[in-house]
Amino acid sequence: QSVLTQPPSVSGAPGQRVTISCTGSSSNIGAVYDVHWYQQLPGTAPKLLIYGNSNRPSGVPGRFSGSKSGTSASLAISGLQAEDEADYYCQSYDSSLSGWVFGGGTKLTVL
Amino acid sequence: EVQLVESGGGLVQPGGSLRLSCAASGFTFSSFEMNWVRQAPGKGLEWVSYISISGSTIYYADSVKGRFTISRDNAKNSLYLQLNSLRAEDTAVYYCARGGRGAVIDDAFDLWGQGTMVTVSS
Numbered sequence: 001q002s003v004l005t006q007p008p009s010v011s012g013a014p015g016q017r018v019t020i021s022c023t024g025s026s027s028n029i030g031a032v033y034d035v036h037w038y039q040q041l042p043g044t045a046p047k048l049l050i051y052g053n054s055n056r057p058s059g060v061p062g063r064f065s066g067s068k069s070g071t072s073a074s075l076a077i078s079g080l081q082a083e084d085e086a087d088y089y090c091q092s093y094d095s096s097l098s099g100w101v102f103g104g105g106t107k108l109t110v111l
Numbered sequence: 112e113v114q115l116v117e118s119g120g121g122l123v124q125p126g127g128s129l130r131l132s133c134a135a136s137g138f139t140f141s142s143f144e145m146n147w148v149r150q151a152p153g154k155g156l157e158w159v160s161y162i163s164i165s166g167s168t169i170y171y172a173d174s175v176k177g178r179f180t181i182s183r184d185n186a187k188n189s190l191y192l193q194l195n196s197l198r199a200e201d202t203a204v205y206y207c208a209r210g211g212r213g214a215v216i217d218d219a220f221d222l223w224g225q226g227t228m229v230t231v232s233s
Binding site for chain 1: 148155157161170171173206208216217218219220221225226
């Protein structure tokens with residue numbers, strides 16, 4: 001059972017927009033700690049996709065966006081492409097655990 | 112090239128030990144906090160351990176506390192994880208991941224290695 005809760009799977013057709021939610025608590029997301037998102041393509045290491053709730057590292061397409069409100073965060077992917085098919089993880093720091101926590105991951109399927 | 116390269120994984124019996132290494136290159140290793148993150152086969156990501164830039168502050172996940180030891184050698188641009196009293200549930204790919212420069216605690220992990228597989232089985 002992960003500290004951060006994500007839907008196990010989402011899907012969408014090419015060109016559509018999908019969102020992935022990440023729900024935490026008052027000791028992590030709700031405690032003003034930043035939320036980060038990672039993309040893990042099959043058989044590869046995770047890659048930073050969104051940092052500081054809504055910022056994109058250099059090289060990440062503008063189709064990816066993040067937001068945070070209260071104890072939850074969301075990752076939105078617009079203009080879905082086949083290459084977006086991957087696992088997505090949210091992450092934050094948890095003050096009660098004195099460590100970092102990840103969501104359980106969401107598998108995105110592009111139909 | 113900016114990269115992290117892990118090594119040291121392998122097959123070990125329950126109760127055994129292993130030492131993982133992570134070699135950093137292409138950036139000033141001594142300016143960044145570092146972490147170990149693991150991923151069991153078919154499962155999600157689990158943060159394992161953190162070490163500050165100087166090595167003076169260390170955190171562990173409860174699942175490994177008392178069994179794993181993180182360390183770093185800034186002169187050798189290297190990060191280590193000593194795994195003792197290994198259990199079957201420690202079987203995973205272990206990644207080293209770069210944190211922030213120490214200004215805030217909740218920096219993202221912006222650089223990851225390719226991972227090294229640890230299998231605990233008799």
